[in-house]
Structure formats: C-alpha cells, structure tokens
Amino acid sequence: MSIIAFDLGASSGRALAGDLKGNRIQIKEIHRFSNGPIQRGGHLYWDIDHLFAQIKQGLAKAKSMGKEPDSLGIDSWAVDYGLIAQGRLLQAPYHYRDHRTDGVMDRVGEKIGRSEIFSRTGIQFLPFNTIYQLAAMGEQEPEVLIKAERFLMIPELLRYWLTGEMISEFTNATTTQLVHEATRTWDVELISRLGLKRSLFGSLVQPGTPAGRLLSSVSAELGLGTIPVMAVGEHDTASAVASVPAMESSFAYLSCGTWSLLGTEVDQPVTGRKALDLNFTNEGGVGGKYRLLKNIMGLWILQELKREWDRKGQIYSFEEWVALSRQAPAFASWINPDDPAFLPAGDMSVRIREFCLKTKQQAPEQPGEFARCILESLALQYRHVLEQTELLSERSFPGLYMVGGGIRNELLCQWTANAIGRPVWAGPIEGSAIGNLAVQWIGTGEIRDLEEARTIIRNSFAVREYEPAQGPQWQEAYDRFCGLGGM
Numbered sequence: 001m002s003i004i005a006f007d008l009g010a011s012s013g014r015a016l017a018g019d020l021k022g023n024r025i026q027i028k029e030i031h032r033f034s035n036g037p038i039q040r041g042g043h044l045y046w047d048i049d050h051l052f053a054q055i056k057q058g059l060a061k062a063k064s065m066g067k068e069p070d071s072l073g074i075d076s077w078a079v080d081y082g083l084i085a086q087g088r089l090l091q092a093p094y095h096y097r098d099h100r101t102d103g104v105m106d107r108v109g110e111k112i113g114r115s116e117i118f119s120r121t122g123i124q125f126l127p128f129n130t131i132y133q134l135a136a137m138g139e140q141e142p143e144v145l146i147k148a149e150r151f152l153m154i155p156e157l158l159r160y161w162l163t164g165e166m167i168s169e170f171t172n173a174t175t176t177q178l179v180h181e182a183t184r185t186w187d188v189e190l191i192s193r194l195g196l197k198r199s200l201f202g203s204l205v206q207p208g209t210p211a212g213r214l215l216s217s218v219s220a221e222l223g224l225g226t227i228p229v230m231a232v233g234e235h236d237t238a239s240a241v242a243s244v245p246a247m248e249s250s251f252a253y254l255s256c257g258t259w260s261l262l263g264t265e266v267d268q269p270v271t272g273r274k275a276l277d278l279n280f281t282n283e284g285g286v287g288g289k290y291r292l293l294k295n296i297m298g299l300w301i302l303q304e305l306k307r308e309w310d311r312k313g314q315i316y317s318f319e320e321w322v323a324l325s326r327q328a329p330a331f332a333s334w335i336n337p338d339d340p341a342f343l344p345a346g347d348m349s350v351r352i353r354e355f356c357l358k359t360k361q362q363a364p365e366q367p368g369e370f371a372r373c374i375l376e377s378l379a380l381q382y383r384h385v386l387e388q389t390e391l392l393s394e395r396s397f398p399g400l401y402m403v404g405g406g407i408r409n410e411l412l413c414q415w416t417a418n419a420i421g422r423p424v425w426a427g428p429i430e431g432s433a434i435g436n437l438a439v440q441w442i443g444t445g446e447i448r449d450l451e452e453a454r455t456i457i458r459n460s461f462a463v464r465e466y467e468p469a470q471g472p473q474w475q476e477a478y479d480r481f482c483g484l485g486g487m
Contacts, residue, residue, distance in 0.1 A: 004030065004062055004069040005436035006055055007236060008076035008154065009405075010258045011035055011303065013051065015058030016430060017067045018437035020446055025437065025460040027430065030065065031058035037095040037345075044095035046080060046154070052161055060222050068224055071444065073232035073436045074155040075239045077259075078175035078283075079130045082157040083148035083200075084166065090144055093154065096128035097344060100140060104132040112193060115276060120190055122181040122269035123174065124281030124295060127340070130176035131194070138195055151200040155234040162229055163212030168202040169231040171238035174284035179204075181269040181282060181290075207233045207242075207286045208443030232439040233286045237261045237293075239435030242286040242450060243428060244401045245458035249451075252386055252397040254416070255431060256406030258300045260378065262385045263293025270392050278388050286439055287450035292393060294385045297337040299406050302374045305348040309367060316367065322411050324368030325375050331477045332369065333361040334377040336484055359485050379415040380481040386420055399423035403431030407464075417466040418474045427463040434461070 005016050015031040033054040037044040055074070062069060083090045094100065105127045109117070114125065123129065130153075137145055152160055153172045160166050173179050173186070178201070180187040186201045205211070213226040233239040240255040254262045269282035269290050283291045306321060316324065333356045335342070341351045349370055353363040356373070364370045382400070390396055399422045407413055407426040417424040428434050438453040447453050468474075 002067050002069055003437060003440050004058070004067075004072040005232070005433040005440070006058060006072065006074040007239070007430070007433040007436060008035060008051060008074065009236065009432075010077050013054060014430070014433060015055070015062070016433040016437070017062060017065075017069065018434070020441055020456075023456050023459050025434065025456060027434065027437070028067070030067065031061050033057075037097065043100065044098040045092040046095055048082065048089070048093055048154075048157065051154075052158055055158060055162070056218070056222060059224060063222065063224055069227055071228045071230050071440050073230045073440050074158055075232055075234050075236045075432055075436050076154045078153075078172055078235045078237070079128055079133065081130060081133070081151055081153050083144060084150040084152060084160070085147050086149070089157070090148060093157070094133060096133070099344070100136045101127050101132045104136045104139070105129070108132060108135050108194070112190070117177065117190070118276045119271055120180055120187055121174075121177050122271045122275075122282035122290075123177040124279050126295060127343075131178050134196060135194060145196070148197075148200060150202065153234070159211055159229055159231075162214055162218055164215050165212035166202055167209075167211045167231060168204050169209075169211075169234040170204045170206050171233045171284040171286070172235040173204055174282075175235055179284070181271060184284070205231050206288075207231060207238065207439045210443065230440045230443050232436045235283065236432040238283070238285055238291065239433070239439065240403050240431040241265065241291055242435035242438055242453065243403055243431040243457055245425075245427065245454055245461065245463055246401055247458065250395055250397075251401055252389060252399075253401045253403065254382060256298065256402050256404045256412070258298055258303065260296040260298035260382070260406070261291075261293050262296060262382055262400075263291055263389050264393050264395065264397070265289045266292045266393060275392055278392065280388070280392060286435070289450075292389065294388065296378070296381055296385060297342050298378070299409075301335075301337060301342050301348060302371060304345055305352075305370055305374065308346075308348055314367065318409075321367065321371045322375075322409055324366075325371035326368075326411060328366070328368035328372040330372070331376065331473070331480075333364055333373050334380065334481050334484060335373060337374075337377050337381050375409075375412050375415060376477070377481070378412065379419040380478055382416050383419045383421075383478055384482065397422070399425060402426045403428060405429060413464070413466050414469070417468045418470050419478060421468050421471055421474070423468065424466040425463050426466065428457065428461040
C-alpha cells in the first residue's frame with residue numbers, strides 16, 4: 001500500500017512515499033523544496049501559495065514515478081494559521097517570528113492570568129503562540145477578525161485547498177493555547193474572554209481520521225484519482241514522536257531540528273504549579289497521549305548564524321561549521337539557548353557575544369568558536385530539560401531517543417550523550433514524515449496501533465547508539481552552565 005507524507009518544516013519541505021511490506025516500511029523521497037518567510041510591509045509572512053504549489057508538484061512527481069498514492073497526509077510546524085471568509089483566504093499567514101506579537105503575551109497574561117491560562121490549556125508560554133497572534137490581530141487588524149468565518153492551521157488550510165473540507169486536527173490545535181486540557185476541545189470560555197468568535201473554530205478530529213478526498217478540479221489538473229486525504233498528527237512534532245522506535249512504554253525523546261522539543265509521553269496533562277514555573281507544555285499526541293515537553297530554541301541559532309556569515313561572504317556548509325566547532329577550544333563560553341534574544345532573525349553573532357559578555361564569559365570571535373558555543377549550549381540545555389522532565393513526570397529514563405534532521409549532526413548527538421551521561425539512540429532522520437505515514441496506516445487499519453507502528457519502525461530504520469564519554473569534564477561544564485544568568 002503506497003501512501004505519501006508531506007512534511008513541512010520551517011526551512012524546507014519534503015514528500016516521502018511509503019510502502020508497508022509485512023513488518024517493514026520502505027520510503028522514497030519524491031520531492032524536496034525550500035521554505036521560508038517573505039518580508040512585506042515590515043512584516044513576515046509564509047508563502048502559502050508556494051507551499052500549495054509544491055504539494056501539487058510532489059503529487060505530480062509521484063504519478064510520474066508510478067507511485068500514485070492510496071492516501072496522503074500533511075504535517076507542519078505549529079501555531080500559524082490562515083483565516084477564511086466566503087471560501088477564500090483573507091491574507092497570507094503571518095510567520096510566527098513576526099514582531100507584531102511583541103508584548104502581547106504579557107498583556108493577555110495580565111487580563112486573564114498566566115496561572116489560569118495554564119491550568120485550562122497546559123501549554124507553555126511562548127510569545128508566538130496562536131492565542132497571542134490572534135490577540136495581536138484583534139488589537140491591530142480587528143477588521144480582519146470581524147470578516148473571518150473560519151480559522152485553519154497551516155496543514156488544515158492546505159488540506160482545504162486540496163479537498164474543499166475545513167477540518168481541524170487535535171494535536172496541532174493544542175499548540176494554539178486555546179484547547180481545554182480536560183475536554184480536549186476548544187476552550188469556549190477562554191475564546192470568548194479574548195473577544196474571539198466561537199464560530200471561527202471547527203470541531204476537532206483525532207489523528208488517523210479521514211479528512212476528505214482530492215477535489216475533482218485538483219485530480220483533473222494532476223491526472224490523479226480522488227485520493228483520500230487523512231488528518232495525521234499534523235503538528236510535525238506529534239508525528240515525530242509517533243516515529244520514536246522505543247522498545248519501552250515510558251521513554252524520553254528529543255525531536256531535533258530548527259526547534260528542539262524534549263520530553264516524554266503521558267496519559268494526562270501535567271498542569272501543576274511546578275510545570276507552570278518550569279514553562280513546560282502538554283501538547284496533544286497520537287493515540288490519545290499527551291506530549292509533556294519543553295520547546296528549546298534548537299538549531300535555529302546555528303542556521304541563523306550561518307545565514308549571517310553567508311551575507312558577509314564567509315560561506316561554510318553546515319558540515320564545515322560542525323568541523324570548525326570540533327577544532328575550537330572546549331567549554332570556553334555558553335549561551336542560554338532559550339533566552340528571548342535568540343528568537344528573532346538577524347545578527348546572531350552580536351547577540352551571542354552580548355550574552356557572553358553580560359554573563360562574564362569570554363565572547364567567541366571565530367566561526368568555530370561561535371558554532372561550538374551553540375552546540376555545547378544545546379547539549380547542556382538538553383540535560384537541563386531532561387532532568388526537569390524526569391522531575392515533572394516522576395520517572396527516570398536510561399537514555400534519550402533523538403529523531404529528526406538534526407541527528408545528521410553526529411557531533412551534537414555525541415555531545416548530547418556526553419552532557420546527559422547516558423546513551424543517545426538516534427534515528428530515524430525523517431521522523432515526522434515516517435510518523436505521518438504510520439498514522440495514515442493506523443487510520444486505514446493496516447497497522448493496529450501506535451505500539452505496533454513503533455515496532456515496525458524499529459525493524460525498518462537504523463538507530464545509532466552514542467555512548468557517553470568525558471564524564472567528569474561534562475559534569476563540571478554542566479555545573480558551570482547551570483550558573484549562567486537566566487537558567
């Protein structure tokens with residue numbers, strides 16, 4: 001049974017064809033394309049038309065390769081959305097790094113109360129959460145919200161254009177900070193207190209639910225049949241966690257890419273005071289689970305540093321950045337990756353130096369020193385968040401499963417093992433796309449449940465083990481790292 005997963009990341013997208021043969025999955029990349037923000041009028045937007053065109057191109061390529069799919073699913077990053085009126089998109093979706101939400105989270109917190117928002121939703125406070133994007137729109141563009149008839153997140157919007165069906169999916173909806181953790185549906189009271197229309201938000205479906213078929217117009221354009229479209233774990237991290245090849249029911253994971261998301265699966269949200277103080281989140285997962293985790297800034301910092309040096313004419317590949325970091329002095333300086341200073345695009349090297357000088361450290365100068373500062377800081381922050389996860393879940397974990405494109409960085413995987421003092425099990429790389437495929441097969445009954453899916457994934461893809469090394473040096477480094485300001 002051949003199916004297709006479209007996995008849209010903040011910097012690139014891909015289409016993977018998957019075939020389930022016995023207890024093994026075979027995948028083939030059909031299409032890969034770039035993604036990124038466009039700047040217009042001082043604001044950042046997503047080029048949603050480009051993404052839709054790339055999805056259609058991926059389907060056309062699949063047909064040309066003889067892989068017309070039996071179904072397809074789409075996952076993407078969280079929080080961003082489009083607004084529909086009279087069947088049309090009112091404006092291009094804003095990019096979550098757009099500055100229009102500056103200060104909005106604090107104002108909403110003062111109006112409703114952070115503790116109440118957290119107790120209702122269980123979601124981490126991040127300035128770009130959908131709740132604050134919509135509040136910002138209410139302040140700055142109220143006429144758009146008045147005109148809007150439906151709210152659709154990015155995969156839902158693309159599905160709508162493919163199928164004509166407006167269907168909202170649970171895992172991605174939870175990231176809005178507008179879903180009640182107990183009822184598992186939209187928090188009508190919270191929506192009302194924000195001055196939003198309840199009618200904007202459609203009923204939620206679980207991953208693995210049929211979500212329509214290709215419109216006849218799309219089928220005719222591409223020369224395809226009316227292929228079924230499935231709602232999968234449409235937050236890419238939900239799909240990534242579904243792909244974790246864990247042999248045990250209780251495990252810690254790290255989905256590693258532009259963002260790093262580290263946590264564990266739980267049956268019920270953890271919404272006590274400690275979780276609020278540690279700013280953890282309880283996002284919806286596949287199979288009725290919740291993902292107790294923390295968002296960490298991730299490889300975005302290195303990606304943005306690379307773009308900065310590229311603009312200066314000092315162009316290195318990511319592999320060269322990693323090699324340069326390996327050659328730089330160890331444990332010279334660190335940053336708190338989750339400091340808000342590192343969220344916006346722009347001159348990352350300036351902000352790294354400012355943080356180091358503010359915390360009385362030697363500031364990096366050379367490319368390798370910057371890269372080493374970032375990668376060591378991420379590895380040490382992973383340990384910090386892993387220990388917080390153990391505290392909140394009241395569990396201990398023998399090691400850490402890592403999935404996603406970031407595990408191509410073997411040095412980061414090894415340094416993570418060194419930092420946590422436990423093994424790291426890395427793989428699969430295309431975690432979100434593979435989890436997307438698995439949920440489609442669960443939805444069609446080809447795979448029984450999530451446990452069977454993980455067994456099949458473990459049988460299908462290589463997992464590399466990294467054993468910890470240099471224990472005393474990394475323990476001393478961690479002790480010093482925890483003493484940085486803001487940790």
